[in-house]
Amino acid sequence: MRKTVSLLLVLVLLFAAAFTGCAPKQEPAAPPEAGGDAPEETPKAEPLKVGFVYIGSANDGGYTQAHDEGRVYLEEQLGDKVVTMFKEGVPESSECEKVINDLIDQGCTVIFTNSFGHMDYTEKAAQAHPDVKFYHCSGYKSGPNFSNYFGAMEEARYLAGIVAGLRTQNNNLGYVAAFEIPEVVRGINAFTLGAQSVNPNVKVKVNWTHTWYDPAKEKEAAKALLDAGCDVLTQHQDTTATQQAAEEKGVWAIGYDLDTRDSAPNAYLTAPIWNWGKFYAAEVKRIIDGNWKQENYYGNMKDGLVDLAPLTDNVAPGTQEAVDKAKAKIIDGSFYVFQGPIKDQTGAVRVPEGSKMTFDEIMSVDWFVQGVEGKIK
Amino acid sequence: MIMPITIRAIKKSEPGRMKAALIRIGAMILALAASSLFILLLRLNPIDVYLKMVQGAFGTAYRVKETIVKTIPLVITSLGIGIAFKMQFWNIGGEGQIAMGAFAASYFALYMNDMPKPVLLLVMILASMLAGGLWALIPAFFKAQWGTNETIVTLMMNYIALKWVMFLQYGPWRDPNSLGFPKIANFPENAVLPKLLGVHIGWVFALILVVAVYIFINHTKKGYEIAVIGESINTARYAGINIKKTILIAIMLRGGLCGLVGMIQASAVNYTLSVEITGGVGYTAIITAWLAALSAPLILIVSFLFAALLEGGSYIQTVFGIPQSAAEILQGLILFFVLGSEFFVRYKFVFAIKHPTTAGKGAS
Numbered sequence A: 001m002r003k004t005v006s007l008l009l010v011l012v013l014l015f016a017a018a019f020t021g022c023a024p025k026q027e028p029a030a031p032p033e034a035g036g037d038a039p040e041e042t043p044k045a046e047p048l049k050v051g052f053v054y055i056g057s058a059n060d061g062g063y064t065q066a067h068d069e070g071r072v073y074l075e076e077q078l079g080d081k082v083v084t085m086f087k088e089g090v091p092e093s094s095e096c097e098k099v100i101n102d103l104i105d106q107g108c109t110v111i112f113t114n115s116f117g118h119m120d121y122t123e124k125a126a127q128a129h130p131d132v133k134f135y136h137c138s139g140y141k142s143g144p145n146f147s148n149y150f151g152a153m154e155e156a157r158y159l160a161g162i163v164a165g166l167r168t169q170n171n172n173l174g175y176v177a178a179f180e181i182p183e184v185v186r187g188i189n190a191f192t193l194g195a196q197s198v199n200p201n202v203k204v205k206v207n208w209t210h211t212w213y214d215p216a217k218e219k220e221a222a223k224a225l226l227d228a229g230c231d232v233l234t235q236h237q238d239t240t241a242t243q244q245a246a247e248e249k250g251v252w253a254i255g256y257d258l259d260t261r262d263s264a265p266n267a268y269l270t271a272p273i274w275n276w277g278k279f280y281a282a283e284v285k286r287i288i289d290g291n292w293k294q295e296n297y298y299g300n301m302k303d304g305l306v307d308l309a310p311l312t313d314n315v316a317p318g319t320q321e322a323v324d325k326a327k328a329k330i331i332d333g334s335f336y337v338f339q340g341p342i343k344d345q346t347g348a349v350r351v352p353e354g355s356k357m358t359f360d361e362i363m364s365v366d367w368f369v370q371g372v373e374g375k376i377k
Numbered sequence B: 001m002i003m004p005i006t007i008r009a010i011k012k013s014e015p016g017r018m019k020a021a022l023i024r025i026g027a028m029i030l031a032l033a034a035s036s037l038f039i040l041l042l043r044l045n046p047i048d049v050y051l052k053m054v055q056g057a058f059g060t061a062y063r064v065k066e067t068i069v070k071t072i073p074l075v076i077t078s079l080g081i082g083i084a085f086k087m088q089f090w091n092i093g094g095e096g097q098i099a100m101g102a103f104a105a106s107y108f109a110l111y112m113n114d115m116p117k118p119v120l121l122l123v124m125i126l127a128s129m130l131a132g133g134l135w136a137l138i139p140a141f142f143k144a145q146w147g148t149n150e151t152i153v154t155l156m157m158n159y160i161a162l163k164w165v166m167f168l169q170y171g172p173w174r175d176p177n178s179l180g181f182p183k184i185a186n187f188p189e190n191a192v193l194p195k196l197l198g199v200h201i202g203w204v205f206a207l208i209l210v211v212a213v214y215i216f217i218n219h220t221k222k223g224y225e226i227a228v229i230g231e232s233i234n235t236a237r238y239a240g241i242n243i244k245k246t247i248l249i250a251i252m253l254r255g256g257l258c259g260l261v262g263m264i265q266a267s268a269v270n271y272t273l274s275v276e277i278t279g280g281v282g283y284t285a286i287i288t289a290w291l292a293a294l295s296a297p298l299i300l301i302v303s304f305l306f307a308a309l310l311e312g313g314s315y316i317q318t319v320f321g322i323p324q325s326a327a328e329i330l331q332g333l334i335l336f337f338v339l340g341s342e343f344f345v346r347y348k349f350v351f352a353i354k355h356p357t358t359a360g361k362g363a364s
Helices: A002-033 A063-081 A094-105 A116-128 A153-167 A182-198 A215-227 A241-249 A276-288 A319-332 A359-363 B017-041 B046-058 B061-086 B094-111 B117-146 B150-170 B202-219 B221-231 B233-238 B243-270 B281-291 B296-320 B324-346 B356-363
Strands: A048-053 A082-087 A110-113 A133-137 A146-151 A172-177 A203-208 A232-236 A272-274 A297-299 A306-308 A349-351 B005-011 B347-353
Touching: A048 A063, A048 A094, A048 A276, A063 A082, A063 A272, A063 A276, A082 A094, A082 B296, A094 A110, A094 A116, A094 B061, A094 B296, A110 A116, A110 A276, A116 A133, A116 A146, A153 A182, A153 A232, A153 A272, A153 A306, A153 A319, A172 A182, A172 A215, A182 A203, A182 A232, A182 A319, A182 A359, A203 A215, A215 A232, A215 A241, A232 A241, A276 A297, B017 B046, B017 B324, B046 B061, B046 B296, B061 B094, B061 B202, B061 B221, B061 B243, B061 B281, B061 B296, B094 B117, B094 B150, B094 B243, B094 B281, B117 B150, B117 B243, B202 B221, B202 B243, B202 B296, B221 B233, B221 B243, B233 B243, B243 B281, B281 B296, B281 B324, B296 B324, B324 B347
Parallel strands: A048 A082, A048 A110, A110 A133, A133 A146, A146 A297, A172 A203, A172 A232
Antiparallel strands: A272 A306, B005 B347
C-alpha cells in the first residue's frame, strides 16, 4: 500500500512539475489575446470572427446541418478573411443569450442564430452590443444592428406537395410538425395546396411534436400518422426520423432541409431544401468590404435560397414534368403559391379569386387551408 | 485446479485524511489521463484542451462572471439537498421544487407586478420559498406519516411540477404576442433581480446561505437533531427528539432553498418561466452535495469547480469546433473518476484466495 501511495505522490509531483513547467511558456501568450483566443495567426488583416448559434447538432441530418453546410461554404469562399465558430444544441431560453455573449467574448463581431425561439434573446444581445452585427433566422424582429433572414420555403413546399399528391395511393398525407407558428402553418398550407393542384382529393393530417429537434419524439409522431393510414409523410422537423418511420413501414416520405436520400433509400422521394451558403458568404463579404447595411432578407427559389432536391426513382411517373412546370411558373413570377381562390378549413373563402395574400398576411398566418386535418391551438 | 479469487469491498472504519486526499488526487490524474486518450482520438492536444478549459472558465472577467452565475443555483440547491441527505432523507425532488418555486415567483412577476420593485422581489422570494417548501413537504409528510419511499415520490413529483409548468407555457400563460410560439412573456424590469459587481445578486444570497446553513447544521439544536436522525432513528427516538416535526422542518427548509433557486433563475437568468428553468440543477446538485460530503463550505468550493467544468466544457466546443457530445463525454469522464474515487475513499478491497476445501460447491 505504501508503495502505491508513494507512486501516486511521484505522479502528482511529476504532473505538477509538468504543469508549472509549461505554464510560464503558455502564460505570456494569454494576456495580449484578452478578448478572444483563437490560435495565433497574425496575417495582415485580423480575420473577421463569425459566430453561429445552432438549435440542433451540426450533423442532425436536417435543419442545422443545412446551416452548417452554409457556414462551411462561407469559410471556403472567404478563406483566411474569416474565422467561424459555432455552438450547437442551444435551447430557446436565456441559454441562447449566454451563448451569444460567450461568442462575443471570444471575439465574434458577427452572430447568426438559427431558430425561431432564439429571436428575443438575439434582440436583447443586439441591444447590449451595438458594435456587433446580428442575424436571426426565421423570425420577424430586427433593429439597427439586427437583421432577420429567411426564405420562401412555401415555394419548395408547394412543389413537394405535387410530388406527394401524385405519389399517394389512398389520398392521405401525413405532416409531422413542430410548433403552431406561422412559419410551420405556412408550410403545411403550401404543401396542401401543391398536393391539391394535382390531386383534389388529398387530405393532410397534421401531428404536432412541440419540438424542433427530438428524433425519438419525431418518430413517434410519424408512426401515429402511419397508423392513421397516411402513405406519404413529410415533416417540419430537424431530423430524418420521419423518413425512417416511413421507410420501416414501407411507404413514402418527403424530407426537409437537406437531400437525405441515403437515410431512407426506399421511402425518400425528395425534399424542400435550403442553400444557406450563398447568403452567408455574400452577407459576410459585405461586412468585410465595408458595404454592410441593416437589411432583412426573404430569399426565394429564384435566388436559389430554397429549392426542391432532385427527385429519386421512388416518385410516381410524370412527377418530374409536373414539378418542372410549376417551378418554372414560380420562378418567372406567373404563379404565386398563396393566390386565390383559397378556402380555409371551414370552407370559407379566405383569399378570393384574383387576389394574393400579402407578405404580412403570410408572415402571420394562423389558419389552415381546406384539406388540412389538424388544429392550430 | 482453479483457485477462485474473491474480491470483497469492505467499509473502512476511519478513512485517513491523508490517504483520502491521495486517492482523490490519484483519481483526478486518472481522469485527466483517460480524457487525454479521448482527446487524442479527436486529434487534439490534451494539454492544449485542458488549458483552454481553464481559460474558458476563468480566462476573462466575463468568463469568471459566467462561471459564478452557473455556481449560484448549484450552491443553493446543494445546500438544500445537503440538509435532507444529512437526515438520510433521499430527496431527489430538487427539479420539481425549483420549478414550483419559479412558478410561484412568476405568478407575482407576471400578474401582480405593480408593486414597488423591492416589495415585489421580496414577495417573489417568499412565494418561491413557500411553494418549494410545500412541494417538498408532500413527500415528507407521506414519509413521516406512513413511511413511504421518498426517493420515488420526490422523483415522480418532479414530473408533475415540470408538466405543470409546461401546461402553463403551452396554455393559459402563453404570451399572446408570441404568434403561437409556446413562450411565457418576459418579466417586467420590476421583477428582475438587480446586479451587484456585475453578477446578479443571487451570489450574495448564496454566500449568506452557506454561512447560515453551516451554523444551522453545526451549531443549533435542530441541526444537531437532524444529524442524529440521520445517524440512527432509534437513537433519536430514545433521546426524545420529535422525529416527525424535525423531518418536516428540515424538508420544508430544503424545499424552500430549492424554491428560491427557481425564483433566482426565473428572475435573474431566464427573465421568464419555462420548462428549461431548472437546467437539470436539481440533479447536478446531488452530485455536488455528495462530493462536498454535505458540508456547507465545501459545497461552495465544489459547486464553483463544477461550474468551471461546465463552462470550460462549453468553451472548448467553440474553440476547437468539437461536437457538444464530445465535450459532454469529457465532463462525464472526469466526473466518473472523481465520483469513483469516493468509493475507494470509503471502502477497501480485500483479496482472498478461496481454498477448495472451504469453498465447497463454489469450486466447480
